[in-house]
Amino acid sequence: MAASVTAFESIYREHSPTVFGLCRRLTRDTAAAEDATQETFLRAWRAFAQFESRSAIATWLHRIAVNVVMETRRRKSAQMLTFVAEPLPERDGEWVLDTPVEMAELEAAVLALPQGARDVLVLSGIYEYSHEETAAMLGIAIGTCKAQLHRARRLLTDKLSPEAAA
Amino acid sequence: MTTEITLRVRSLAELPRGIEPPRDLWPAIAAQITGEQRQPEAQPRWQWALAAGLAALMIGVLLGRMSVTPQAELVARSALFDAKFVTQRNQLRSSVLQQVAALPLAERDKLLRSVTALRRAVEDIQSALGQDPGNALLQELLVNACQDEMTNLSDIRNSEMKL
Numbered sequence: 198m199a200a201s202v203t204a205f206e207s208i209y210r211e212h213s214p215t216v217f218g219l220c221r222r223l224t225r226d227t228a229a230a231e232d233a234t235q236e237t238f239l240r241a242w243r244a245f246a247q248f249e250s251r252s253a254i255a256t257w258l259h260r261i262a263v264n265v266v267m268e269t270r271r272r273k274s275a276q277m278l279t280f281v282a283e284p285l286p287e288r289d290g291e292w293v294l295d296t297p298v299e300m301a302e303l304e305a306a307v308l309a310l311p312q313g314a315r316d317v318l319v320l321s322g323i324y325e326y327s328h329e330e331t332a333a334m335l336g337i338a339i340g341t342c343k344a345q346l347h348r349a350r351r352l353l354t355d356k357l358s359p360e361a362a363a
Numbered sequence: 364m365t366t367e368i369t370l371r372v373r374s375l376a377e378l379p380r381g382i383e384p385p386r387d388l389w390p391a392i393a394a395q396i397t398g399e400q401r402q403p404e405a406q407p408r409w410q411w412a413l414a415a416g417l418a419a420l421m422i423g424v425l426l427g428r429m430s431v432t433p434q435a436e437l438v439a440r441s442a443l444f445d446a447k448f449v450t451q452r453n454q455l456r457s458s459v460l461q462q463v464a465a466l467p468l469a470e471r472d473k474l475l476r477s478v479t480a481l482r483r484a485v486e487d488i489q490s491a492l493g494q495d496p497g498n499a500l501l502q503e504l505l506v507n508a509c510q511d512e513m514t515n516l517s518d519i520r521n522s523e524m525k526l
């Protein structure tokens with residue numbers, strides 16, 4: 198597939214908000230999200246010839262973006278990520294609050310989550326990737342992914358509906 | 364008078380997926396893309412220089428094998444340490460090492476092990492040739508090891524450029 202800069206710019210224009218949104222939520226830092234977005238599109242340009250049109254371009258860009266963010270994290274911190282095993286949820290339905298909250302309040306609560314839980318929640322809750330896709334993107338086991346999602350939802354509920362947690 | 368509308372939501376799926384970046388990132392991306400597009404023009408010349416270095420190396424070895432007179436040995440040895448070839452190899456090696464440094468730990472270790480193993484092989488053969496300069500087998504081994512090292516470095520460099 199021959200990629201022209203003009204055609205690639207239209208891809209950037211269409212997809213940069215979701216890529217930036219994803220990076221912003223994963224990094225919690227605007228400047229870092231800008232860097233990650235830029236790097237995502239540079240890698241996408243370099244690998245454009247290998248892009249398989251059967252997979253959605255948004256998914257492909259999101260995978261690159263998650264890789265970029267994860268690599269940056271690994272470079273910045275050599276600390277090993279530890280995960281405390283938690284019981285898996287019995288059901289996996291959609292997480293819905295009993296009482297609506299302001300959009301900004303929900304966004305802030307998501308950003309305040311611990312890193313591992315936030316990563317999973319952003320990918321599966323906001324971008325609606327399956328457990329399998331989310332786990333593959335983050336390089337974690339599907340069981341870990343489910344447990345982190347359960348943990349994230351519980352923390353969100355505690356934060357946004359204190360009466361429900363009580 | 365303006366009224367601010369506050370959107371209230373009950374689920375994550377109601378949050379907007381896209382957030383507009385605070386500034387347009389395209390000019391910086393386009394500048395890098397355009398810069399990278401110019402680079403391939405220079406690559407064939409670089410590859411030709413490497414090929415020429417390897418050819419000089421092989422001619423030197425052939426001369427060394429045809430005769431074991433001190434003069435022929437000198438030609439062979441000077442070709443084995445052809446300055447241009449060594450410079451090209453060192454440049455490629457340092458460029459690859461820089462690329463590899465940015466990789467995740469496991470991948471980096473794996474690549475560094477292969478780069479180091481091939482470098483040691485070349486050095487070991489060079490050291491043996493220092494003691495037995497007329498040894499045709501060692502000369503052939505050295506050419507093969509140098510070729511393997513260059514191929515390995517070029518492969519890493521090219522694969523890293525893709526993603």
